Amino acid sequence: MAEKFKNRLIKWLKNIFKKLVTPEIFENSKNRISFYKYLLIGLFLRFLFLPFFFQVDILSSYERAAGQLFKTVQETPPVIQLAIHSLHVFFLKIINPIIPGLVNILGISEPHQLWLTFIADNQVFRMLSVMKFPYFIFDLVCAFLLLRFTKDAKTNLKVFKHWMINPIVIFVTFIFARFDIIPLFVTILALYFAMKDRKYISMVFLVISIVMRFFPVLILPFLIIYLAKNKKDYIIFSLLGISGLLALEIGSRIISGSSALFKLLNSQHFTYLIALKWGMEALHVNLFPLVILFTLLIIAFFEISNKSFSNLLKYCLIAFLLWFSFGYFHPQYLLWSIPFLIFQFVEKDKIFYYHLIQILIIPFILLYWGQLVTSYLFAPIDSRFFVYFPDIVDIIRKYYSPAKFANIFSSIFSGISLWIIYEVYKLSKIKSNLVFNTKK
Amino acid sequence: MSNKYKKSTNRRINIKKRIESKTKIKDLLLTSLLILIVLMITGCSHPFYVPGASMGYFLWQTEDGNYHLRWSNDWDRNAPNNNLRKFSGSIKTDGIITIKNSYQWEGEKLTKDIENVDIIKVEPSRVEFIAYTTNLDFEDGIDFSVDKGTYLEFNLKNNDIYDLGRISLGSFANSPEEEIFRILKDELLYEAKKPFYLKHPFSTFFNKLSYDRVFTNIYLLLMGIIVVELIRVSILLKRKNYKKLTYISYTLLFLFLIIINIMLLRYS
Numbered sequence: 001m002a003e004k005f006k007n008r009l010i011k012w013l014k015n016i017f018k019k020l021v022t023p024e025i026f027e028n029s030k031n032r033i034s035f036y037k038y039l040l041i042g043l044f045l046r047f048l049f050l051p052f053f054f055q056v057d058i059l060s061s062y063e064r065a066a067g068q069l070f071k072t073v074q075e076t077p078p079v080i081q082l083a084i085h086s087l088h089v090f091f092l093k094i095i096n097p098i099i100p101g102l103v104n105i106l107g108i109s110e111p112h113q114l115w116l117t118f119i120a121d122n123q124v125f126r127m128l129s130v131m132k133f134p135y136f137i138f139d140l141v142c143a144f145l146l147l148r149f150t151k152d153a154k155t156n157l158k159v160f161k162h163w164m165i166n167p168i169v170i171f172v173t174f175i176f177a178r179f180d181i182i183p184l185f186v187t188i189l190a191l192y193f194a195m196k197d198r199k200y201i202s203m204v205f206l207v208i209s210i211v212m213r214f215f216p217v218l219i220l221p222f223l224i225i226y227l228a229k230n231k232k233d234y235i236i237f238s239l240l241g242i243s244g245l246l247a248l249e250i251g252s253r254i255i256s257g258s259s260a261l262f263k264l265l266n267s268q269h270f271t272y273l274i275a276l277k278w279g280m281e282a283l284h285v286n287l288f289p290l291v292i293l294f295t296l297l298i299i300a301f302f303e304i305s306n307k308s309f310s311n312l313l314k315y316c317l318i319a320f321l322l323w324f325s326f327g328y329f330h331p332q333y334l335l336w337s338i339p340f341l342i343f344q345f346v347e348k349d350k351i352f353y354y355h356l357i358q359i360l361i362i363p364f365i366l367l368y369w370g371q372l373v374t375s376y377l378f379a380p381i382d383s384r385f386f387v388y389f390p391d392i393v394d395i396i397r398k399y400y401s402p403a404k405f406a407n408i409f410s411s412i413f414s415g416i417s418l419w420i421i422y423e424v425y426k427l428s429k430i431k432s433n434l435v436f437n438t439k440k
Numbered sequence: 441m442s443n444k445y446k447k448s449t450n451r452r453i454n455i456k457k458r459i460e461s462k463t464k465i466k467d468l469l470l471t472s473l474l475i476l477i478v479l480m481i482t483g484c485s486h487p488f489y490v491p492g493a494s495m496g497y498f499l500w501q502t503e504d505g506n507y508h509l510r511w512s513n514d515w516d517r518n519a520p521n522n523n524l525r526k527f528s529g530s531i532k533t534d535g536i537i538t539i540k541n542s543y544q545w546e547g548e549k550l551t552k553d554i555e556n557v558d559i560i561k562v563e564p565s566r567v568e569f570i571a572y573t574t575n576l577d578f579e580d581g582i583d584f585s586v587d588k589g590t591y592l593e594f595n596l597k598n599n600d601i602y603d604l605g606r607i608s609l610g611s612f613a614n615s616p617e618e619e620i621f622r623i624l625k626d627e628l629l630y631e632a633k634k635p636f637y638l639k640h641p642f643s644t645f646f647n648k649l650s651y652d653r654v655f656t657n658i659y660l661l662l663m664g665i666i667v668v669e670l671i672r673v674s675i676l677l678k679r680k681n682y683k684k685l686t687y688i689s690y691t692l693l694f695l696f697l698i699i700i701n702i703m704l705l706r707y708s
Contacts, residue, residue, distance in 0.1 A: 036669075037673055037674065047662060122647075122648050122652060123655070125649070126654075382642075388494075388496065389612075394514050
C-alpha cells in the first residue's frame with residue numbers, strides 16, 4: 001500500500017516538474033542537469049542579496065500599503081499607482097502575520113525616521129526577505145515563462161541561463177528592490193500570448209502592464225503592428241491599447257476628480273522620455289530626437305515584410321535601447337530591455353559581451369544619484385557605518401567633476417546601446433536561427 | 441608530414457600559453473584575495489575617513505602613544521556661507537597634555553585674511569578649541585600626547601550640537617555612547633588592533649545575525665543546500681562513490697550549521 005502511494009506520489013511530482021520545466025528539458029538528462037545547475041546558480045545569486053540590500057523606495061511602497069491596510073492614512077494614492085499599490089496591500093496582508101513588528105515600523109510617518117528605524121532594526125534581514133519575496137516569485141515565474149518561447153530545448157535553456165544570471169535582473173529586483181519585475185512579468189505574458197497568436201489576451205495583458213508601469217507603452221505600437229492582419233484589426237487593437245489609458249483616466253476622474261493622463265504627461269516618467277531636445281536658433285521650437293527615432297522605428301517595422309515574432313522582439317528591444325541612448329532613465333528601468341536582449345544573446349554571442357561592458361559601466365552611472373543608490377543600499381548591514389560612510393560623489397569631487405565623470409560613462413553606455421541597436425538591426429535583416437513556439 | 445607536425449606543435453604551444461595565462465590570472469586573483477583578507481584581519485590603524493567627503497571627528501592613537509584628532513567636513517554646494525561648519529570642544533585629562541602639531545590650522549596669525557579663525561587654548565590638563573571648515577578648507581586637527589594620565593575626557597560638538605554618530609574612535613563608526621565621553625589610556629590602540637569581525641560593519645552584521653537566529657539558520661540552511669546541490673551536480677555526479685560523497689557533503693553542511701550556531705551563541 002505504502003509502496004503504491006510512494007509510486008503515485010513520485011509519478012505526480014514528475015508530472016508537475018515535467019510541466020514546469022517543459023517535457024523537452026525534463027526528458028533529456030543532460031538538459032535536466034543543465035537546467036538544475038542554472039536554477040541553483042540563479043537562486044544562489046538571488047538569495048545572496050535578498051536579505052541584505054534595498055533602496056528606500058520599497059519601504060515607501062509598503063508604507064503606503066500599511067497606511068491603507070491599517071487606516072492610518074486616509075489619502076488614496078494616485079490612480080496611476082493604484083494597481084501596484086493594491087498588490088502591495090495584498091502582499092502586506094500576507095506578510096503581516098509573519099513579522100508583526102513590521103507594522104509598527106511602517107507606521108512611522110516621517111520618511112527619514114522610518115528608514116533609519118527600519119535599517120537599525122535587529123530583524124531587518126528577515127523583514128527584507130519577506131518584503132522582497134513576492135518580487136522573487138514574479139522573477140522566477142518570468143524565468144519559467146521565458147523557458148517556453150522557442151521550440152528548441154537548448155535555446156530555451158540558454159535563455160533561462162541568461163535570465164537567471166543576468167546582473168541587471170539581480171540588481172534591480174534583489175539589491176535595488178524595485179517592483180518593475182511585476183509589470184515586466186505581465187509584459188512577458190503579453191508577448192507569450194502574442195507568440196501563440198492569442199491576439200486579444202496579448203493586448204489585454206499589455207494594457208494591464210501599461211496601467212501598472214507606463215513604460216511598456218513603448219512596445220504597444222509594435223505589438224499592434226505584429227498582431228494586426230487587416231485594417232479592422234488595426235482599429236480594434238489600437239482602441240484596446242488606448243482603452244487601458246482611457247480606463248485609467250475615467251477611474252481617476254471618478255475616484256480623485258482629477259485627470260490621470262495629464263498627470264502622467266506632466267510626470268517624471270514622461271519627461272524622462274523627452275529629456276533630450278534639439279533647440280532651434282531664436283525660436284521656441286524644440287525637436288525631441290527620441291520621438292523622431294521612435295517614429296522612424298515604428299514606420300520601419302510597419303514597412304518590413306517579415307513581421308516575425310523574432311523581429312517583434314528585436315524592434316521592441318531597439319525601442320528600449322533608443323530610450324536608454326537618448327533619454328533619461330533610472331537604473332531600474334534597464335530591466336525592461338532584458339527579456340528582449342537575452343534572445344539576441346542566444347542569436348549572437350557578441351551582443352552579450354557588449355551588454356557585459358554596459359553592466360560594468362552601470363556603477364559609474366549610479367553616481368548621478370549619490371549615496372541613495374550606492375552606500376545606502378548596504379545600510380541594513382550596519383546602519384551607522386553606511387549612513388555615515390563618505391559619499392563616493394564627494395570623493396570623486398576632490399579630483400574631478402562627478403557630473404562630468406558620470407556623463408562620460410553615461411555617453412559610453414549610450415554608444416554601446418547604439419552599437420547593439422545596429423547589431424540587432426542587422427540580425428533583423430537575416431532569417432533568425434531561433435524557432436519560436438508560434439502557431440503561424 | 442612536417443606541416444602536420446608544425447601545426448600540432450603550434451597547437452600545443454598555444455594551449456600551453458593559454459594555460460599559463462589562465463594560471464597567471466588565477467594567481468593574481470588569489471594574491472589580491474589574500475591581500476584583502478590580510479587587510480581585513482589586521483584592519484587600518486586609524487578610522488577610515490576621506491577629508492572633504494567624510495563629516496565628523498576622527499580620533500586615533502599611534503604606537504608612539506600620540507593621539508590624533510581630525511575633523512572633516514563633507515562638500516555641499518548649496519549650504520550657506522560656503523558650507524561653513526563649526527567644530528568646537530574640549531579635551532580633559534588627569535595628566536598633562538602636550539600639543540605636538542596643529543594640523544592645517546588657520547591660526548590667529550592669519551586673522552587679516554580669514555574671517556573665522558581657528559582658536560586653541562592649551563592648559564596643562566585641558567585643551568579647548570574652536571575651528572571652522574568650509575568647502576575650501578575641509579579639514580583641521582591636532583596631534584597631542586598625554587603624560588601620566590589615565591584617561592581622556594572629550595566634549596566634541598559639531599555646529600554647537602552633539603552628533604555622536606559622527607565621532608569615530610579608533611575605527612570608523614565606533615562612536616561614543618555619551619555626549620561627554622572618556623577613553624582610557626591605550627583604549628584606542630586596542631580598538632584599532634581588534635580583528636575585523638569585531639569592527640564595524642561586520643560587528644553589527646554578525647550581531648543582527650545572532651539576534652535573529654531563526655532567520656539565520658533558515659537562510660544558511662537554504663544557501664548550504666544550494667551550494668551542496670551545485671557541488672553534487674557539477675562535481676560529485678561524475679564520481680564513482682557519488683552517493684557516499686553526497687552524504688558526506690550534507691553531513692558537513694549540518695556540522696557547519698552547528699558550528700555557526702555555537703559561534704553565534706558566543707557572539708551574542
